Amino acid sequence: MSKFFLYLRTSAFRKNLIAALIFIVVLFIVVYFGLKVYTKHGDSQEVPVLKGLHISEALKVLDKAGLEYEIDSIYQMDAKPGLVIDQDPDPKSHVKSGRTVYLTIITQSAPEIAFPEIIDKTYIEASAILKNHSLKISDTTYINDIARDVVLDVKFAGQALQAGRMVPKGSRISLILGNGRGNDEVEIPNLVGFQLNEAKFALAGLGLTLGSVSFSDGSRDSLNARIVSQSPDTSSHVISIGSAIHVTMAMPSSSPATPTTTPQQ
DSSP states (O other), X not given: OHHHHHHHTSHHHHHHHHHHHHHHHHHHHHHHHHHHHHTTTTOOEEOOOOTTSBHHHHHHHHHHHTOEEEEEEEOOTTSOTTBEEEEESOTTOEEOTTOEEEEEEEOSSOOEEEOOOOTTOBHHHHHHHHHHTXXXXXXXXXXSOSSTXXXXXXXXXXXXXXXXOEEETTOEEEEEXXXXXXXXXXXXXXXXXXXXXXXXXXXXXXXXXXXXXXXXXXXXXXXXXXXXXXXXXXXXOEEETTOEEEEEEEOTTSOOOOOOOOOOO
């Protein structure tokens, strides 16, 4: 133990102690200033506002500010492609130069999804399903079918669309619906102003027949007279195929009056 205390009094110990202290001081100075350089102490700048800019404009701003960037993208319907919708760090926060700013933009191409099954669904049900799948209804077409407002067929870009086919999000879909009339009913044509032969031709094309023909002016000129009224009229909208339309005729210069005669069917 006495040798240890004797060593502490020697010049060699004093030299080693001084060298150790100098090393510690130098190490502290190097670490202190090294950390200031590494962490860019005192080097701070404000993050620019990038939300709402197009990505090309945002990158120019970041390059000018000396900031790095990373880009992520999402898809949103009815949003401008390339638009910056989010950034991290937030605008006007202070960061070191060279800091990475993370941007979220609207992608230019829509992701594809499997088209859902909507055949035999009502229009209301189909609308809800399409909305949940980020799809839109472009137009609707009604055809004769006893199922009223029920989806009978679906088209996309003019082509029939089957469930499970991949389509871009936001696509516009055309629906073919039933009108509830069935195939044995047709719309009642408007025959007013027609000559008799024209009326017969129009009715035959719809699967209807000409009923009674009467003259309101007593002329009985079925060749030149024109139809001035019909029964049933167009207010009834539809009629069964094979039904008869009854007409009243008069010469073009005559004013309609109460029918006076009722010739053949």
